[in-house]
Amino acid sequence: MYLASTAPAASGSAPARAGTADAAFAVEFEGLGRSFPSDRGASRTVLRDVSISVQPGEVLAILGTSGCGKSTLLRIAGGLDSATAGRVLIDGTPTVDFDDRTAVGFQEPRLLPWRSITDNVALGLPRGTPKADGAARVARLIELVGLSDFAGHRPREISGGMAQRASLARALARNPGVLLLDEPFGALDALTRLKMQDLLLDVHAAAPTTVLLVTHDVDEALQLADRIILLGRSNELDGSTIAQEIVVPGTRPRDRGSAELAELRGRLLDGLGIDRHGQARGVETTTAIPHFPY
Amino acid sequence: MTGNDTLTSDPRTADAVGDDRGNGAAPTRPLTRRTWFVVVGGALIPVLVLSIWQLVTTLELVPVSQLPSPAMVWTAALELAQRGELGLYTAISTQRVLIGFAIGAGLGLVFGAVVGLSRLGDILLAPSLGAIRAVPSLAWVPLLIIWLKYGEESKITLIAIGAFFPVYTTVSAALRHVDRQLVEAGRAFGLNGARLFTTVQLPAVLPSVVSGLRLALAQAWLFLVAAELLGASMGLGFLLSDSQNNGRLDRIFLAIVLLALLGKITDSLVGLFERWVNKRWG
Numbered sequence: 219m220y221l222a223s224t225a226p227a228a229s230g231s232a233p234a235r236a237g238t239a240d241a242a243f244a245v246e247f248e249g250l251g252r253s254f255p256s257d258r259g260a261s262r263t264v265l266r267d268v269s270i271s272v273q274p275g276e277v278l279a280i281l282g283t284s285g286c287g288k289s290t291l292l293r294i295a296g297g298l299d300s301a302t303a304g305r306v307l308i309d310g311t312p313t314v315d316f317d318d319r320t321a322v323g324f325q326e327p328r329l330l331p332w333r334s335i336t337d338n339v340a341l342g343l344p345r346g347t348p349k350a351d352g353a354a355r356v357a358r359l360i361e362l363v364g365l366s367d368f369a370g371h372r373p374r375e376i377s378g379g380m381a382q383r384a385s386l387a388r389a390l391a392r393n394p395g396v397l398l399l400d401e402p403f404g405a406l407d408a409l410t411r412l413k414m415q416d417l418l419l420d421v422h423a424a425a426p427t428t429v430l431l432v433t434h435d436v437d438e439a440l441q442l443a444d445r446i447i448l449l450g451r452s453n454e455l456d457g458s459t460i461a462q463e464i465v466v467p468g469t470r471p472r473d474r475g476s477a478e479l480a481e482l483r484g485r486l487l488d489g490l491g492i493d494r495h496g497q498a499r500g501v502e503t504t505t506a507i508p509h510f511p512y
Numbered sequence: 513m514t515g516n517d518t519l520t521s522d523p524r525t526a527d528a529v530g531d532d533r534g535n536g537a538a539p540t541r542p543l544t545r546r547t548w549f550v551v552v553g554g555a556l557i558p559v560l561v562l563s564i565w566q567l568v569t570t571l572e573l574v575p576v577s578q579l580p581s582p583a584m585v586w587t588a589a590l591e592l593a594q595r596g597e598l599g600l601y602t603a604i605s606t607q608r609v610l611i612g613f614a615i616g617a618g619l620g621l622v623f624g625a626v627v628g629l630s631r632l633g634d635i636l637l638a639p640s641l642g643a644i645r646a647v648p649s650l651a652w653v654p655l656l657i658i659w660l661k662y663g664e665e666s667k668i669t670l671i672a673i674g675a676f677f678p679v680y681t682t683v684s685a686a687l688r689h690v691d692r693q694l695v696e697a698g699r700a701f702g703l704n705g706a707r708l709f710t711t712v713q714l715p716a717v718l719p720s721v722v723s724g725l726r727l728a729l730a731q732a733w734l735f736l737v738a739a740e741l742l743g744a745s746m747g748l749g750f751l752l753s754d755s756q757n758n759g760r761l762d763r764i765f766l767a768i769v770l771l772a773l774l775g776k777i778t779d780s781l782v783g784l785f786e787r788w789v790n791k792r793w794g
Contacts, residue, residue, distance in 0.1 A: 298700060316699050328697040332715050332793040341701050341711070392701065 612671025628687025
């Protein structure tokens with residue numbers, strides 16, 4: 219029902235051009251590490267040896283338990299934080315502080331409370347966008363996320379889910395080569411979350427930007443991503459690194475109930491330390507899913 | 513689609529919309545929200561005080577040498593007005609307050625911004641300003657009179673000192689507590705320096721700035737009287753000290769009433785501005 223209203227996006231036609239990226243960029247993590255100084259002079263390592271290359275236009279989901287450093291990884295990719303080891307290359311060149319080739323969708327909406335939704339989304343426009351073009355693009359994005367009726371409202375006058383959608387529209391207004399999403403739907407209710415996931419798929423289908431999506435929701439990762447990495451800690455070493463890497467089979471939009479995904483889901487949950495109850499416990503089922511390394 | 517949105521949106525929205533309607537139409541507004549009740553309620557105590565004052569003087573419960581009647585104060589006002597002194601004194605005092613307030617509040621904004629935004633500014637300036645702030649206002653008077661003589665400069669400087677600190681304190685504290693996440697979001701979307709300040713930080717602290725301005729204005733009137741009591745040949749503070757020397761209680765009452773009125777009027781003007789700011793940026 220919700221999708222029907224933004225239907226043109228699904229078929230890849232007009233309104234979705236709003237989010238068109240001129241180019242999707244490759245992202246390369248090279249031996250990335252991050253440690254924070256701790257109180258007693260020692261340092262606490264959060265990430266170590268993260269190396270992965272993300273293709274232009276790929277959707278990569280980053281899964282992990284809370285506190286495993288997945289947000290830190292994303293922040294480093296966007297230049298909001300800097301690595302203490304290794305580096306990140308976007309389109310072949312190292313990231314700079316607050317890199318303008320990326321746009322961030324934060325965990326919280328982070329809208330300016332004194333601005334209308336329209337003006338908040340306009341904040342995402344790249345500097346130097348001609349006024350008329352910018353206004354038209356903002357209006358199209360607001361329509362795309364289904365907030366046209368609330369364009370003039372202030373953030374506190376709309377619901378949390380709507381604010382999160384406005385925040386996504388603001389990130390898309392940036393026209394980013396790399397879209398960084400930090401648990402963007404984490405605070406939403408279950409139904410709204412599913413709708414937002416479909417919305418993101420529509421946007422991505424229309425304008426294939428590279429997406430790094432941090433999430434703790436296994437189903438969300440399976441639904442949205444081309445590839446999933448699971449960050450985890452091995453016993454002897456401090457700091458998380460890539461514990462599993464899974465290529466998600468099938469093309470989007472995927473059937474949320476497919477058996478293949480159910481098996482992957484079990485494996486990922488296992489990797490997150492969640493016991494898989496019932497008959498399947500400890501047993502791989504018969505579906506042919508490749509194991510890492512492929 | 514809108515219907516769908518409303519279904520999934522959280523209950524806060526419904527509340528907010530409901531509130532808006534309540535304020536707009538308002539067929540059954542409570543008594544305390546009606547304009548006439550607010551006006552009458554606010555005037556109640558002044559009218560009561562005036563009546564008791566009149567009553568006490570008419571019944572001669574207190575000798576008029578100790579408490580002049582309202583009529584005597586009114587006569588004193590007319591007499592001073594005829595000589596042109598009332599207008600002159602009021603004008604010169606208001607002028608001193610406004611100039612001193614403008615200078616003090618302006619400097620308070622600048623220093624507050626520097627201390628609130630920059631760590632280095634905080635380290636270098638905050639301790640010294642804190643120490644200067646701790647000096648009681650009247651302690652400045654002898655120094656200012658020797659340095660700047662009895663002219664306008666000494667009074668305006670004292671008033672500026674009085675207006676400076678409330679603005680400086682509220683602005684620097686508010687800027688330190690601007691939501692870090694909003695600032696980071698602003699930076700992530702390409703804002704920095706002056707643009708970041710005007711887009712994110714300044715609007716975020718505007719309500720605190722205005723309440724700082726309101727406090728500063730009250731301080732400015734306080735320091736005006738201190739300055740004029742101790743060394744002036746014009747103004748409401750001078751009227752007070754001159755009348756004290758001549759034993760003119762009626763004029764002392766007149767000066768106090770005028771200070772109350774002027775202070776209230778200027779405060780209300782800033783209050784209107786504050787309401788507008790809170791509505792626009794709050």
